[in-house]
Amino acid sequence: MELLLAVGIGALFAVGFYMLLRRSVVRLLLSFVCLSLAANLTIFTSIGLQRGRAALARAGEAAPEGPVADPLAQALILTAIVISFGVLAFAMVLVKRLYMVHGTEDLDLMEPHGDSPEEGSGR
Amino acid sequence: MPSLLELIVLAAFGLGLVVPAWWRSLGKRGSAWTAVVPGGLFVWLAAMGPGEQTSFRPWAPDLGAELAFRLDPLSWIFCLLITGIGALVFLYASGYFGDDPATGRFLSTLACFMGAMLGLALADNAILLFVFWELTSITSFLLIGFKSAKEKARKAAIQALFVTGAGGLAMLAGLVWLGLESGTFRLSEMPALPAASAGAVPILLLVALGAFTKSAQFPFHFWLPGAMEAPTPVSSYLHSATMVKAGVFLLARLNPQLGELPLWTPLLATAGALTLLTGGLLSLRATDLKQILAYSTVAGLGALVLALGVGGESGAKAFAAFLVAHALYKGCLFMAAGSVDHEAGSRDVRELGGLARLMPWTAAGAGLGMLSMAGLIPFLGFVGKEYLIGAALKAPWTLPAVIVGAATAGWAGFQTAIRPFHMGSTPEAGHEAPWSMRVGPLVLGGLALALGLLLPVMDAARLNDVGAAVWASGDTPQIKLWAGINAELMISLASLALGIILFVTWPRWQQAVVERADRVKFGPAEGCRALLEVMPKLAGFAAAPFQQGRLRIDLLVVVLTATLLPAIALLRHGGLSGDLELTMPLIHEVMVVAAAVIGAILSSATQSRLAAIAFLGVSGFSTALLFAFFGAPDLAVTQLLVETLAVVFFVLVFSKLPRFAALGSRWVKLRDAAIASAFGLVMTALVLAVLSADPMTPVSAQHLALSVPEAKGANVVNTILVDFRALDTLGEITVLVLAALGVFSLLRMDREEAEAAA
Structure with missing residues (x-):
């Protein structure tokens, strides 16, 4: 299973970076999602996998019994998921704005100082 | 509860905190009242006397840093200068700025500087001293660049920060080394550094570098005349009376530890003599009142370093007497020059004249300062000059520098206090400065006279104790007003005569000197400027291959680095040779991982925007399932929610945009795919390497x-x-x-x- 997940993570990273290198800004956003998934899975896998054993204490127990999935890694990933969602939401609106100001989603056609007619109002 | 010494420092910073609001509510009147705080501190310190007091509070004990303060005669006299001149400067600034809306900000920065300077003088811990040292550099930067709309002021501020900051770093290294070498960072407990110890020479050089940059010693003197861009209250406070003396203070403070090293005397005496010579000679070319005083301040600082370098009883006496004398007359003359600028609208000595009739009080104050600066009996300046020549006689090769310095100091005094006031014709317009600007020069000039006059009766400034603190031999030197007719007196009179000759003949040679000096286009200042210009270019040159201004090329560099470096590291450490315990995947797990990967691949391949979003959604939901399979229900739920929201947002925001254009050639796509795959491969290997590493207790x-x-x-x-x-x-x-x-x-x-x- 670890081998399978490691290969899967590698594939997600590869696809993510491939999309990152495209000229379309929207692809850039998608690559961000893909890379977040890959990164979270990397942490999740590297800490060691435990099938079906969540870090939950049953009623009356002082601590979860037996080997359980590492809760600290999960807490970190949880934070990461939420933050990357926040960043994604902001990036989406930003990219939309970029598109409206420049009239294109092609990064190569966006001039550093903008020469599109909407430039003046885009400030 | 803070100790007395801590309170002194805190009071100054507290003033900085409240001044803006204070000024807003009281206006011009309020700014004059701010002088009460430093004035009160001055009275308190003066009443307390230079008796030893300490205060200690742990800070970061592992690093040797502690909030240790100590009052001894040396720090006492510095604190008196800082608070006393500080009070006069605050008063002066209130008149100088009037109703300027920036006054609150100015006074606040000035008060913070005062706090930093007091902390520096009182610090008994090397690390603490460094912290305050840097704070003075930063506040000085802010004050030099106070008129931030002026490009010249900004440049001068950066230059000063650059020079003193670089020196500060060297000093920190020296202080840390010294602390490690002596086993304590408490300055008062540090033993004398043995000359045989490995660090002796580098420690002295590093510490001296810090002191020399701060105190504008040759060849770092150039930042000080540049700093004259600051408003005049700053020039008279920071750049003549207090901050520039911090370097000298540091050397005096470390005299017990470093003073016995064989390199001490040659290094300090040479630097001091060269600075004296440089400052004195360069002042002759200046026609701006503040520039004349700035160069003569450089010379004065050189004299103090020279005195410390010569050391012994004569050096200690010269240091103590000249330190106070210089602070008094220079503060006085700077304020007078500022008043002239303020009221007559010019600082060019060639344009000014006859102001004594319009500004009698300022002229009187400047006159007192001048007489002390020229070294006339019974002014304190006479005493300082006398002992300085005495110290120079101990190292006779420095005597020419001292004579030049004394003569040019006299000339500078006459030039700034006689020519604008008593020579030439009186201008029609113009009036006396407001009272708040008259007090400073008069009090400082009066003190220069009083302290000298009183010397046979009482040592009001406790110069002998200061000398004893610097001398560090256990004995107390005796500083006298009149030491009899001796070689020192003869040399002193000769240099005075030379100064008078320079002054009288000035109209005849000034034009030639100024013109010739203006043609010189090289020197340490130009070197510093060139360095500041070259460094960004060098950085740009180094970054150019990696950052071409195209996001994707920059990204490629990052991806390639992130691929190659871990790959090299993995290969060098034997790859995946560790034990890898693998579990067999179950059929549904295989399907979910496959769905995640296929979703991502399809998402990158499709031309339809909506399809791309949907396919990536598949990857996200598959990941959520994986979390659920492996004991992470919280993650699974969060991922599901976030994924759903993300897909909805994507569709809402981007559904109206056209399809992806097919951008980029086939070759570029293949290249990117190859690089991305290599990166994916390295990441797979990394995950496996982590899993095969020795388990640790989580x-x-x-x-x-x-x-x-x-x-x-x-x-x-x-x-x-x-x-x-x-x-x-x-x-x-x-x-x-x-x-x-x-x-x-x-x-x-x-x-x-x-x-x-x-």
């Missing part, structure tokens, strides 16, 4: 054990988030709030534009 063992009893929660992931690492979660929430604010404002911008267009 940090979470503690969380698992404590979750129920301490955090009262059965779900350990939740207790970690809201209890054990609650601050992280707070940070996370903050990020979300910021993102939401960003989204909101960007969307509103869109809507407003749409409404404006409609």
Whole structure:
């Protein structure tokens, strides 16, 4: 299973970076999602996998019994998921704005100082 | 409860904190009253006397840093100069700035500088001393560049910060080394550094570098005349009386530790003599009142370093007497020059004249300062000059420099206090400076006279104790006003005569000197400027291959680096040779991982925007399932929610955009695919390498054990988030709030534009 997940993570990273290198800004956003998934899975896998054993204490127990999935890694990933969602939401609106100001989603056609007619109002 | 010494420092910083509000509510009248704080501190310190007091508070004991303060005669006299001249400068600034709205900010920075300087003088810990040292550099930077709209002021501020900051770093290295070598960072407990110790020479050089840059010693003297861009209250306070003396103070403070090293005398005496010579000779070319005084301040600082370098009884006497004398007359003359500038509108000595009739009080104050600067009996300046020549006689090769310095100092005094006031014709317009600007020169000039006159009766400034603190031999030197007719007196009179000759003949040679000096286009200042210009170019040159201004090329560099470096590291450490315990995947797990990968691949391949979003959604939901399979229900739920929201957002925001254009050639796509695949491969290898590494006790063992009893929660992931690492979660929430604010404002911008267009 670890081998399978490691290969899967590698594939997600590869696809993510491939999309990152495209000229379309929207692809850039998608690559961000893909890379977040890959990164979270990397942490999740590297800490060691435990099938079906969540870090939950049953009623009356002082601590979860037996080997359980590492809760600290999960807490970190949880934070990461939420933050990357926040960043994604902001990036989406930003990219939309970029598109409206420049009239294109092609990064190569966006001039550093903008020469599109909407430039003046885009400030 | 803070100790007395801590209170002194805190009071100054506290003043800085309240001054802006103080000034806003009271206006011009309020700014004059700010002088009460430094004035009160001055009276308090003066009443307390230079008796030893210490205060200690732990700070970061592992690093040797402690809030240790100590009052001894040396720090006492510095504190008196800082608070006394400080009070006069605050008063002066209130008249100088009048109703200027920037006054509050100015006085606040000035008060913070005063706090930093007091801390520097009182610090008994090397690290603490460094902290205050840097604070003075920073406040000085802010004050030099106070008129920030002027490019010249900004440049001068950066130059001063650059020079003193670089020196400060060297000094820090020297102080840390000295602390390690002596086993303590407490300055008063440091033993004399043995000349045989390995660090002796580098420590002295590093510390001296810090002191020389701060105190504008040759060849770092150039920043001080540049700093004259600052408003005049700053020039008279920071750049003549107090901050520039910090370097000299440091050397005096470390005299017991470093003074016996064989390199001490040659290094300091040479630097001091060269600085004296440089400052004195360069002052002759200046026609701006403040520039004349600035160069003569450089010379004065050189004289102090020279005195410390010569050391012994004569050096200690010269240091103590000249330190106070110089601070008094230079502060006085700077303020007078500022008043002239303020009221007559010019500082060019060639344009000014006859102001004594309009500004009798300022002229009188400047006159007193001048007489002390020229070294006339019974002024304190006479005493300082006398002992300085005495110290130079101990190292006779420095005598020419001292004579030049004394003669040019006299000339500079006459030039700034006689020519603008008593020579030439009186201008029609112009008036006396406001009373707040008259007090400073008169009091400082009067003190220069009084302290000298009183010397046979009483040592009011405790110069003998200061000398004893510097001398560090256990004996107390005797500083006298009149030491009889001796070689010193003869040399002193000769240099005075030379100064008078320079002054009288000035109209005849000034034009030739100024013109010739203006033609010189090289020197340490130009070197510094060139360095400041070259460094960004060098950085740009080094970065150019990697950052070409195209996002994707920059990214490629990053990806390639992130691929190659871990790959090399993996290969060098034997690859995946560790034990890898693998479990067999179950059939549904294989399907989910396959779905995640296929979803991502399809998403990158499709031309339809909507399809791309949907395919990536498949990857996201598959990941959520994986979390669910491996004991992470919280993650699974969160991922599901986030993924759903993300897909909805994507569709809402981007559904109206056209399909992806097919951009980029086949070759570029192949290249990118190859690089991305290589990176994916390295990441796979990294995950396996981590899994094959030796197991360690996870940090979470503690969380698992404590979750129920301490955090009262059965779900350990939740207790970690809201209890054990609650601050992280707070940070996370903050990020979300910021993102939401960003989204909101960007969307509103869109809507407003749409409404404006409609």
